Amino acid sequence: MKIQRIDVFPLIFPMKRNFSISGGSVGSKESGATHVYVKITADDGTVGWGEARPSRRWSYETLESVTSTIRKYLGPALIGKSPLCFKTLHQRMNLEIASGTTIGQPIAKSAIDLALHDLAARSENKPLPGVWQEAIPGPVKLSYLISTSDPEEAAQLASKAKAEGYKGLDVKVGLTPKRDIDVIRAVKEAAPDLFFRVDANQAYTLSQAIQLAKNMEAVGVDVFEQPLPAGDLFGHARLRARAGVPIALDESVWSPRDVVNAVRTEAADTIVIKTSKMRGLYYARLCGLIAREAGLDLLGGGLTESTIGLTASAYLFGALNITTPVDLNGPLFLADDAVHSGTTIRDGCIHFPNDVGIGCTIDEEKIVKYRAQL
Template sequence: MEVEPFSLPLSTPLETAAGIIETRRGFLVRVDIEGTPGLGEATPLSGWTESRPACEDALRAVDDPTSALSDNRLADTPAARHAVSLATLDARARAAGRPLYRYLGGDGRVEAVPINATVGDGTPEAAAAAVETAVREGYPAVKLKVGARDPEADLDRVTAVRSKAPDVELRLDANGAWSERTAKRLLPEFADRDVSVLEQPLSAGSLDAHARLRDRGVDIALDEGVVEHGFDAVLAADAAAVLVCKPMALGGIDVARNVVRSARIAGVDAVVTTTIDGAVARAGAVHLAASLPGLRPCGLGTGGLLGTDLRSDVAPVTDGKAAVPQGKGNIPPR
């Protein structure tokens, strides 16, 4: 197995709760499965996965990719497992002569999957203008970042967005910024403004507190909470109506697919998103979404945040949809 480091600068530094991200650094992984090559990507992200050094150590310790996956030795390094799993699935899909989404179990040809636009923190006027642009570009859903400002300011932003875009599906992502009391006060206001989903309103620690926010007119989604507690615990606590599944943080598109399918059986919805990954991992996430019919619009349009990428024109976004690669495996080799 070959491990190749890479570094991808962002087009504009991104401020997050964990700090400012200027560059995404990770590893391309190349495997050979019974004579067929496969390519995977590990792009660790602080707060979501293992550290970059831990990821590299785990990858360089792998001598047999198949054994490393079967004996679960990569369970504590999800980004490393993601890379090995994606590379292995890529090779097997190529050997089978099928696009990855078909190899995963997708039924029929899927040309594209709907995705959401993301609008960051800004004034009410700026948020409304950005959402108007997203609607014109064909996005069926928009996720508005909230929680960085006073709650009343966020209400003003949501009101402004709705005045300009009354019909688009509107989601909010608070990244754990609020207290339970604040969230309970805001939820009826959001419901009145036809907000469909409120993602991670509270910190990831308390599932019971999220459960107490359920059934208030807006679906509660968990993102960080899924990674911290695991799907079984989220389900047992009845803490979410929607799971936000990041393959890189969960340990692979195979793991994420099992989570989505199990959630659906339990009556819980799910979406697939990325962690500002390179083109190899983003393509894998698009294949994952394509293999699961009926998903809500997913968060797969993050390639525009990168100044450079591992590949060009992979799963391009047009009219609010990401094109699904149709060649053998994940993406065409080069």
């Protein structure tokens, strides 16, 4: 079996809620959310679908750069190759788009990786975990994302999440730093028994992070995610030595090498696994396995992916035995996507489809409806 064709579809999905992090808006009801779908067709007719979710407020990749990178460079480099040799295909992509201080175009590469995994599993008539010789996991617990600088609104959302069966809360801070601890206290009071994850998205200086960590320890926060700039591993190590709250790294860790460096510098208690930032399932799984062997904990996260990326990520988190609630928040913000059927969410958990591959059926009419004009 050989790769015969790779098609790229830049899309803008509607949003039902605005979403901001400390770096700014990553999507709104007015502008929508940028996504890129990839369709890989083999010479025997087998098809696999993947997804990328670029956001210029989270990384340097955009809708335009992901689309053009796959169309002009990554896609052509893979035509005629076996879709089953993931390591070799990633090596070819890395030759086409080289690494600098970080991995070159990881989000673009992640879309192809997901489509390759979907195609490989479908060719063997297996659900996605069969590619790793794993069984389908049980339901994966979800965390409810709260992004507001208003303590009253944050408390209302926390209460809503608890009532809907969510098992954890992920609170974005750094939007208005002076109000962060008030938001955190309000959330804890409204839902004291849920797993509590606070994500700063690189918003703080070391002194600010030390003070907030002390306050969060008193409140009862379970983990403090990416408080300092991504490249500051030694700063995170200094914070970790003084904080009573476990420190998780997200934007600092894009590759297996980054996991190793985090271990060497003692910069983290926990590594955040995301398929989009880690070039897809192949390297995200490797990052998780290395972190586990080094004695670190794992958190699962996403970038408001649609049903394709959400399902693939949840399968991976189940295979890595991540038992804390994961931050796959696309359904909280997206009003629609281009998947006709797939995974379902009930009682704050992801329930997997009874199907082969990633298990998503694509609605090609919605591909046309939400196509972005570049």
